[in-house]
Amino acid sequence: MTMNGWLQILLFSAVLLAVTKPVGIYVLKVYDGSFRWLAPLERITYRLCGIDPEEDQHWTRYAASMLIFSAVSMLATYVVLRMQHALPLNPFNRDAVPARQAFETAASFTTNTNWQSYAGETTMSYFSQMTQLAFHNFVSAATGMALAVALVRGIARNSAGRIGNFWTDLVRGTFYLFLPAALVLALLFVQQGVIQNFHQYITATTIEGAKQVLAMGPVASQEAIKQLGTNGGGFFNANSAHPFENPTPWTNFLQMLAIFIIPAGLVYAFGRMVKNQRHAWAIWAAMFILFAGGVTTAYWAEARGNPIHAARGVDVVATATNPGGNMEGKEVRFGIANSALYATVTTDASCGCVNSMHDSFTPIGGMVPLVNMQLGEVIFGGVGAGLYGMLVMVVLTIFIAGLMVGRTPEYLGKKIQSREIRMAMLYALIFPASILLFSAASVVLPMGLKGLNNAGPHGLTEILYAFTSTTANNGSAFAGLTGATYYYNTTLGLATLIGRFAMHVPMLALAGFLAERRVVPESAGTFPVTTPLFVALLISVILIVGALTFFPALALGPVVEHLVMGAGKLF
Amino acid sequence: MLDVLYIAITIVFFGLMLAYVHACELLGHEPVEGEDRP
Numbered sequence: 001m002t003m004n005g006w007l008q009i010l011l012f013s014a015v016l017l018a019v020t021k022p023v024g025i026y027v028l029k030v031y032d033g034s035f036r037w038l039a040p041l042e043r044i045t046y047r048l049c050g051i052d053p054e055e056d057q058h059w060t061r062y063a064a065s066m067l068i069f070s071a072v073s074m075l076a077t078y079v080v081l082r083m084q085h086a087l088p089l090n091p092f093n094r095d096a097v098p099a100r101q102a103f104e105t106a107a108s109f110t111t112n113t114n115w116q117s118y119a120g121e122t123t124m125s126y127f128s129q130m131t132q133l134a135f136h137n138f139v140s141a142a143t144g145m146a147l148a149v150a151l152v153r154g155i156a157r158n159s160a161g162r163i164g165n166f167w168t169d170l171v172r173g174t175f176y177l178f179l180p181a182a183l184v185l186a187l188l189f190v191q192q193g194v195i196q197n198f199h200q201y202i203t204a205t206t207i208e209g210a211k212q213v214l215a216m217g218p219v220a221s222q223e224a225i226k227q228l229g230t231n232g233g234g235f236f237n238a239n240s241a242h243p244f245e246n247p248t249p250w251t252n253f254l255q256m257l258a259i260f261i262i263p264a265g266l267v268y269a270f271g272r273m274v275k276n277q278r279h280a281w282a283i284w285a286a287m288f289i290l291f292a293g294g295v296t297t298a299y300w301a302e303a304r305g306n307p308i309h310a311a312r313g314v315d316v317v318a319t320a321t322n323p324g325g326n327m328e329g330k331e332v333r334f335g336i337a338n339s340a341l342y343a344t345v346t347t348d349a350s351c352g353c354v355n356s357m358h359d360s361f362t363p364i365g366g367m368v369p370l371v372n373m374q375l376g377e378v379i380f381g382g383v384g385a386g387l388y389g390m391l392v393m394v395v396l397t398i399f400i401a402g403l404m405v406g407r408t409p410e411y412l413g414k415k416i417q418s419r420e421i422r423m424a425m426l427y428a429l430i431f432p433a434s435i436l437l438f439s440a441a442s443v444v445l446p447m448g449l450k451g452l453n454n455a456g457p458h459g460l461t462e463i464l465y466a467f468t469s470t471t472a473n474n475g476s477a478f479a480g481l482t483g484a485t486y487y488y489n490t491t492l493g494l495a496t497l498i499g500r501f502a503m504h505v506p507m508l509a510l511a512g513f514l515a516e517r518r519v520v521p522e523s524a525g526t527f528p529v530t531t532p533l534f535v536a537l538l539i540s541v542i543l544i545v546g547a548l549t550f551f552p553a554l555a556l557g558p559v560v561e562h563l564v565m566g567a568g569k570l571f
Numbered sequence: 572m573l574d575v576l577y578i579a580i581t582i583v584f585f586g587l588m589l590a591y592v593h594a595c596e597l598l599g600h601e602p603v604e605g606e607d608r609p
Contacts, residue, residue, distance in 0.1 A: 063592045071585035075578065082574060099573035103580070419599045426595075494584075501588045509595035 001303040002318050005337025009295060012253065012341060013288070016260055020284065023261055024268025030176045031149045031169065031269070038175045051167040058161050059512025062150055063505055065166040066143060070501065073139065074110040077132045078102050081124075090125035091200065097123060100486050104493035109136035111500035112144055112382060114226075114233030114352055114475040115492060117483035121215035121236050126198060133233060134222050138182075141229030142173030144384030147504060148266060149273075151388045154511030155412055156274045158519055161512040177262070178229060185224035185258055192254075193247040196220040219244055227258035230382040232352030232475045240342070240355040241331050252334055252355060256342055259351045263380040266387050274412055278530035283390060286538045290379045291348050294368050298340035301365035302326050308568055329360025340365065347372035350382030352475030359462070359479035363565060366478070367558035370465055373472040374554075375546040376431060382473065388507050394529070395424045395510070397541045401527040410526050413519035420513050426506035431471060432549040434498045438467040438491055439553065447487040453480045457564070458571035461557035466492060471499035 029035050046053050057065065080087065081102040085095050097105065101118055108115045109132070120129065146169030153163045190196050199216040206212050219235045223245055226232060232239075240246040240255060264284065271280025305316035305325040318324035323335050330339040339356035346353055347369035358369050372379060378390040395411060399421055402409025409416040442448030442463045452459045458480070465478035470492045477483070483492060528534060561571060 060592050060596050064589060067585055067588050067592070071581065075581055078577065078581070099577055103577040107581075422598055423595065490580075494580075497584055501585075502591070505588060505591050505595055509592075509599060513599050 001299055002337070005299065005303070005335070008337055009299070009341055012256060013292070015257060016264055019257070019261055020264045020268050023265025024272070025265075027145075027177065027262065027265045028269040028272050030172050031145075033168075033172070035172070035176045042171055042175060045171055046167070049167070051165075051171075053165060053168045055165050056159065056162040057165050059150070059154070059163050059508050059515070060161075062163055062166045062512075063508045066147065066504065066508075067501065069139075069166070069170070070110050070143070073136065074106045077106040077109060077136065080132050081105060081128055084125045084128045087125065087127045089127035089130070089198075091198075092125075094123065094125045094128075097128070100489035101484065104489040104496075105133075107493040107496045108470070108475065109133050109231075109233065110140060111473050111496040112136075112140035112229070112231055112350060112385070113470055113473040113496040113500070114231045115470050115477070115483075115496060116233055116237075116475070117489060117492070119237035120234060121217070126217060129222065129235065130218060134225065137222065137225040137229050137231040137233070138174050138178050139170065141178055141225070141231065141383045142170050144230075144382055145173045145177065145262075145266070146170050146384065147508065148270075148384035148387040151391055151507060151511040151514075152270050152273045154513075154515040155391070155414065157515050158517065159515045161516045163508070163511045163515050178225060181228050181262075182221070182224040185228060185254065186220045188254060189220040189223055189251055192251045194220040194223055194251060195244045215244075223255075224258070226353055227255045227351065228262060228383075230259055230263070230349045230351040230385075232346065232350075234353060240353045241357075246355055249333070249338070252338055252342065255353070255355075256345045259345050259349045259353075260380050262383045263349060263386040266384065267380075267390075270387060270391075276412060276530070279412070282530050282535050283394065283538070286535045286542075287348075287379050287381075287386075287390065289535070289539060290375070290542065291344065294348060294372055294379065295341055295344040298344050298361070298365050298368040299337055301362045301368070302330075302336045302340050304362070306362060306570075307566065308570060311568070326360075326362050326365070329357030331355060340368075343369050344372065346476060347474060348377065348379035348381065350377045350385050350473045350475075352469065354476050357479050358465070358476060363457075363461075363558040363562035366461065367554065367562075369476065370461070370468060370478075370558065371546065371550075371554070373468045373474050374432075374435070374550045375542055376428075377472050377474065378542060385473065392424050392427050392507060392510070393542050393545070394538060395420060396428065396545070397534070397538045398527055398529070399424070400541060401537060405525060405527070407525040410520065410522075411514075412529070413522065414514050414517045415520065420510055423506040423510040423513065427503050427510070428545060430502045430506075431499065434471040434495055434502075435464070435467045436549070436553065438471075438495055439464050442467070442487075442491070445487070447485070451482040451485055451488055453482065454571050456571040457557050457561040460553075461561065464553055464557055467495050470495040473499050 081097040150163040202214040236242040271277035303325040342355045398409045398411045462481040
């Protein structure tokens with residue numbers, strides 16, 4: 001580990017803290033209807049779609065609207081991917097996407113996962129990239145934000161189960177938040193050298209005299225929403241390790257910041273909405289402590305490198321001219337600190353874009369992204385998804401605290417009773433059930449094992465990572481697993497759907513149930529949610545829920561791989 | 572044939588999710604006030 005590396009991590013943290021409040025105020029204004037500068041466009045959209053923007057929807061109607069919108073847009077994407085060979089903007093005559101991959105891709109982008117079992121530059125037409133994948137990048141992100149705001153309304157209101165209007169939340173999030181922010185960020189990316197064109201692919205001659213085809217395309221516009229919407233699907237197969245997607249240290253910094261900026265700001269906006277800013281900062285602090293723990297562990301593990309390399313004489317000590325540590329799978333221009341930081345940020349959030357190959361990390365370094373996702377991506381998390389995941393954890397924390405003192409738990413003046421806990425537990429249990437059941441099936445079924453490229457604990461980690469990444473709607477790949485098969489395309493596609501919608505429904509039910517409750521004044525038995533004790537208890541609950549459910553699998557994967565590596569064996 | 576299968580999987584999944592909304596609503600129907608413990 002170097003001072004330079006730590007300074008970059010500290011700079012990132014300081015900038016994140018500085019932008020949280022201004023971004024939070026902006027987010028608040030988007031969803032409370034303060035912004036009207038696109039009102040004519042909003043009105044036309046509502047009229048064309050037959051939406052009544054004044055309707056305050058019951059949570060069941062809100063959930064049904066979200067499900068129907070997602071189903072229709074997913075089916076539309078499936079059809080376009082299957083027919084892209086007959087559609088315009090296909091200068092390289094890309095064939096129809098195979099049915100299994102079209103299903104997985106449509107599910108993956110609809111759910112904000114962006115897991116990709118294909119190389120974008122050799123599979124997708126410009127039409128598919130721009131009208132389907134980019135469309136989902138915007139609306140899946142806006143859907144996540146809408147659901148988080150709906151849950152916050154449930155906490156803040158007493159409105160007979162009514163939690164807002166899904167359609168207006170979707171439209172406002174897209175028009176006032178993601179489109180303008182993506183436009184600004186795309187221009188910054190273009191200024192830094194990210195490409196944005198419709199050119200034919202270029203054939204270049206390398207220094208060695210070989211011919212190399214350089215893929216072109218409208219990259220910057222997709223790159224911006226890829227980060228801001230915590231989508232993560234790259235235009236190119238190499239994702240943000242590709243110099244056309246992430247050419248400079250500044251684009252690397254902006255990308256990481258863009259992933260965290262809206263989730264962090266949303267926590268501040270939450271505080272304003274529930275009129276308890278200190279509680280919001282307590283949640284922010286819990287998120288930051290977990291983030292700091294993750295990046296410290298990943299940086300330490302990668303900077304320490306592989307002891308087997310050291311034993312064989314490879315120089316793993318950092319010097320002025322040698323980064324040392326484990327540089328396998330990392331871009332030389334980003335180095336170890338920025339690779340570890342990027343891997344932590346992208347898996348704390350549900351982004352999933354990568355600037356290094358997580359499969360090439362050391363066992364402990366690679367375990368950090370895996371654990372980040374298995375904690376439910378509540379460490380700032382995906383846009384919207386991070387906050388509502390964290391609020392479910394807060395409800396569980398308050399419940400446990402209530403059990404300790406023998407009183408009915410209260411959260412911000414709302415009593416938490418059995419039906420709220422049922423919904424919170426459904427939310428908390430569906431997640432590990434999907435990951436562990438799919439992973440368990442894949443390590444015993446021949447068609448699951450057929451996709452493995454590594455044996456032993458590393459192979460188990462590859463399978464576990466794939467189902468964790470898809471269920472968590474992250475989309476980053478550990479690599480080493482051949483995902484483009486009927487078995488994996490179908491099961492991973494299903495995992496993305498379960499991880500998104502089977503968790504959304506109980507979360508919205510929780511919002512509706514809380515919105516039915518009267519606000520009661522705080523009493524001496526109310527557990528304070530603004531203190532360091534609350535932050536410590538919240539972190540403990542998150543870690544214990546994660547440890548209890550995933551530790552056995554982690555022990556057989558990265559933990560045992562780390563121990564065996566110490567004994568001189570690699571997988 | 573595969574197209575029919577994958578489209579059917581999608582429709583069935585979202586149909587189940589709509590039923591799941593109803594099931595959660597039923598789970599929420601219970602007395603909610605006045606059972607605070609001392």
